[in-house]
Amino acid sequence: MTSNAVTGPNSNPHTNAKKRSARPSAFKLLARNQLALMGAVILVLVVLIVIITPILPLPDPDATDPAQRLLRPLADGHFLGTDHLGRDLLSRLIWGTRVSLAVGISASLVAALFGSAIGIVSGYFGGRTDNIMMRGIDMLMAFPYILLALAIVAALGPGLMNALYAIAVVNIPFFARNIRGVTVGIAHREFVDAAKLSGKGHVRIILTEILPNVMPVIVITISTTVGWMILETAGLSFLGLGAQPPQADLGSMLGEGRKLITTAMHLSAIPGAMIFVLVMSINLLGDGIRDVLDPRLKSGALARPAPLTRIDRTDEGAGTTYPDDTILAVDELRTEFVLGDDSYKAVGGVSFHVGKNECVGLVGESGSGKSVTALSLLGLVASPPGTIVGGRVMFDGKDVYGMSEDDVRDIRGGKAAYVFQDPLSTLHPLFSIGDQLVEAIRAHNAVSYKDAWAKAVELLGMVRIPNPQSRADNYPHQLSGGMRQRVGIAMALANEPRLIIADEPTTALDVTVQAQILKLMNNLRNDHGTSVLFITHDFGVVSEICDRVAVMYAGRIVEMGTTEQVLHHPAHPYTKRLIDCVPRLGEPDRRTSAIPGLPPAVNNLPAGCAFADRCDRVEDACRVGSIAFDDLGEGHGVRCIKPMEGADV
Numbered sequence: 001m002t003s004n005a006v007t008g009p010n011s012n013p014h015t016n017a018k019k020r021s022a023r024p025s026a027f028k029l030l031a032r033n034q035l036a037l038m039g040a041v042i043l044v045l046v047v048l049i050v051i052i053t054p055i056l057p058l059p060d061p062d063a064t065d066p067a068q069r070l071l072r073p074l075a076d077g078h079f080l081g082t083d084h085l086g087r088d089l090l091s092r093l094i095w096g097t098r099v100s101l102a103v104g105i106s107a108s109l110v111a112a113l114f115g116s117a118i119g120i121v122s123g124y125f126g127g128r129t130d131n132i133m134m135r136g137i138d139m140l141m142a143f144p145y146i147l148l149a150l151a152i153v154a155a156l157g158p159g160l161m162n163a164l165y166a167i168a169v170v171n172i173p174f175f176a177r178n179i180r181g182v183t184v185g186i187a188h189r190e191f192v193d194a195a196k197l198s199g200k201g202h203v204r205i206i207l208t209e210i211l212p213n214v215m216p217v218i219v220i221t222i223s224t225t226v227g228w229m230i231l232e233t234a235g236l237s238f239l240g241l242g243a244q245p246p247q248a249d250l251g252s253m254l255g256e257g258r259k260l261i262t263t264a265m266h267l268s269a270i271p272g273a274m275i276f277v278l279v280m281s282i283n284l285l286g287d288g289i290r291d292v293l294d295p296r297l298k299s300g301a302l303a304r305p306a307p308l309t310r311i312d313r314t315d316e317g318a319g320t321t322y323p324d325d326t327i328l329a330v331d332e333l334r335t336e337f338v339l340g341d342d343s344y345k346a347v348g349g350v351s352f353h354v355g356k357n358e359c360v361g362l363v364g365e366s367g368s369g370k371s372v373t374a375l376s377l378l379g380l381v382a383s384p385p386g387t388i389v390g391g392r393v394m395f396d397g398k399d400v401y402g403m404s405e406d407d408v409r410d411i412r413g414g415k416a417a418y419v420f421q422d423p424l425s426t427l428h429p430l431f432s433i434g435d436q437l438v439e440a441i442r443a444h445n446a447v448s449y450k451d452a453w454a455k456a457v458e459l460l461g462m463v464r465i466p467n468p469q470s471r472a473d474n475y476p477h478q479l480s481g482g483m484r485q486r487v488g489i490a491m492a493l494a495n496e497p498r499l500i501i502a503d504e505p506t507t508a509l510d511v512t513v514q515a516q517i518l519k520l521m522n523n524l525r526n527d528h529g530t531s532v533l534f535i536t537h538d539f540g541v542v543s544e545i546c547d548r549v550a551v552m553y554a555g556r557i558v559e560m561g562t563t564e565q566v567l568h569h570p571a572h573p574y575t576k577r578l579i580d581c582v583p584r585l586g587e588p589d590r591r592t593s594a595i596p597g598l599p600p601a602v603n604n605l606p607a608g609c610a611f612a613d614r615c616d617r618v619e620d621a622c623r624v625g626s627i628a629f630d631d632l633g634e635g636h637g638v639r640c641i642k643p644m645e646g647a648d649v
């Protein structure tokens with residue numbers, strides 16, 4: 001770590017002007033996965049060779065020549081040698097691979113077509129249709145699949161086409177079950193309901209709403225099963241039920257070679273190696289395709305995140321000093337998401353502090369970096385893809401990024417607690433709220449279950465949940481949204497935190513419940529001396545609860561001051577426009593106006609002021625260099641070269 005090599009997003013804005021695509025192309029993403037690329041290269045090579053097989057100067061694969069039997073590889077005129085009938089092995093291998101690939105891919109497509117159709121219909125209609133179709137599929141699955149395949153070929157008679165049908169049929173249940181599961185999850189989503197309400201018929205809904213959403217899963221399933229189907233086809237041919245003599249496929253070649261394995265090992269080793277290479281390359285490519293089609297895998301969202309955000313700092317803040325009673329000090333914090341060659345500078349040098357028993361609001365439009373700032377404070381940004389690339393966070397006088405994992409974990413839910421916007425997604429659906437509170441209490445205190453339960457009930461009472469004793473046995477789905485948020489707050493209060501970080505805790509609630517929750521938080525703050533970092537996009541909420549407020553835009557704080565200063569005398573044009581968006585009670589004639597344009601993408605920030613393109617006071621100087629955060633006195637500061645002095649709102 002060095003302290004001088006600051007490469008923050010705005011330290012050299014000229015470099016940021018470079019245009020970059022939001023997301024690399026699918027091909028680029030695939031090419032980055034070296035194993036998948038290797039698989040793709042091998043597979044393309046094999047496919048090219050089998051496509052041009054008829055025009056290759058190869059001897060007839062079925063022409064026998066007893067005088068030339070069992071020649072070793074590299075023999076004259078026979079690069080891979082000959083088999084027990086003197087047939088050229090290279091020619092048989094290439095023709096055999098062509099047959100195996102064609103049968104394997106065709107079987108996959110047939111299984112995918114029928115299996116997916118069954119899965120979609122069954123998952124979409126549900127009820128009796130689902131029951132009948134799935135019981136049929138269960139019956140197919142009740143037999144060991146290879147026995148079933150053998151039985152089908154035995155009934156239809158040996159032959160390649162019959163092997164193809166058998167392999168396709170035994171794989172239909174696999175597709176049907178997979179796709180049904182995905183369809184059930186989609187069939188009741190709001191966009192499907194909206195399509196139904198708009199009068200679309202079932203067939204159109206399936207084709208336009210369901211199919212595009214399950215298509216990636218179908219493609220992924222095909223790509224991961226085609227190798228398996230080639231193996232199964234080879235297995236049937238190996239047993240003499242697939243390709244019939246003299247036709248070669250990889251399985252039948254292996255079967256013939258097996259009889260002479262001790263005298264001419266190459267007869268089985270060569271087709272065996274080809275099956276291995278083919279199946280491996282298809283599987284590697286399949287895995288790569290799966291990663292490309294699921295952006296969450298590529299971004300690391302589905303990977304197991306590290307317990308602490310990755311810290312790779314080029315600086316440790318500007319060394320700013322803060323008042324003595326500061327509980328949280330954030331100094332030039334920078335957090336980035338690295339996706340391939342793109343880095344998303346979600347937090348680009350943020351500094352603020354929260355004093356004891358103080359409530360500081362963090363306000364800004366959606367995407368301005370409020371949540372990432374809040375999560376970065378205690379290393380909760382998922383890594384990958386998030387990295388803290390600069391700055392320092394001091395909590396209660398200690399450097400958070402210099403602490404051990406255990407120490408940070410101790411602070412989380414202990415001295416500092418989070419309250420999130422949607423408590424339904426943070427509360428466990430299968431445990432009662434009492435049990436979840438008990439768990440939160442016992443994670444930081446060595447108390448008995450009974451004592452923790454009593455404390456849990458007390459906490460529920462404290463956040464004004466009626467009948468806390470009996471409500472403690474309720475599950476999250478049995479509570480209203482407002483009550484769930486109270487439980488979220490009770491959970492945050494469980495260990496008497498010194499700081500509560502509340503990320504839009506009232507956004508999902510109606511105004512009456514919102515007012516109750518704000519009052520509750522204010523009372524708790526005053527009763528317990530807790531500090532609050534309150535994240536919101538609503539200036540109305542700020543005016544009710546915050547002592548000071550910081551306004552964020554494109555990952556940076558553009559204005560900061562007391563609530564009175566920022567709300568009534570905004571200095572930054574952005575703050576003024578944000579305030580103008582809020583309707584006021586009792587002022588029906590006041591015009592509210594939306595801010596034109598959109599915030600810049602954080603992977604492509606412009607030089608100078610990030611708000612310049614949307615600002616009606618912009619001048620040339622706004623688009624040059626880095627805009628400093630100027631002190632306007634009395635704790636009021638702004639990042640603007642032309643602040644609005646004395647603007648009265």
Ligand SMILES: Nc1ncnc2c1ncn2[C@@H]1O[C@H](COP(=O)(O)OP(=O)(O)OP(=O)(O)O)[C@@H](O)[C@H]1O
Pocket residue numbers: 299337344346364365366367368369370371372373385537602
């Ligand atoms: N996992 C991620 N990968 C890539 N970019 C991300 C990720 N999470 C957040 N971002 C980006 O970081 C930026 C800041 O997001 P953040 O969630 O902090 O905004 P916000 O101000 O809290 O918005 P909201 O009010 O909508 O929650 C956004 O541009 C967002 O797209």
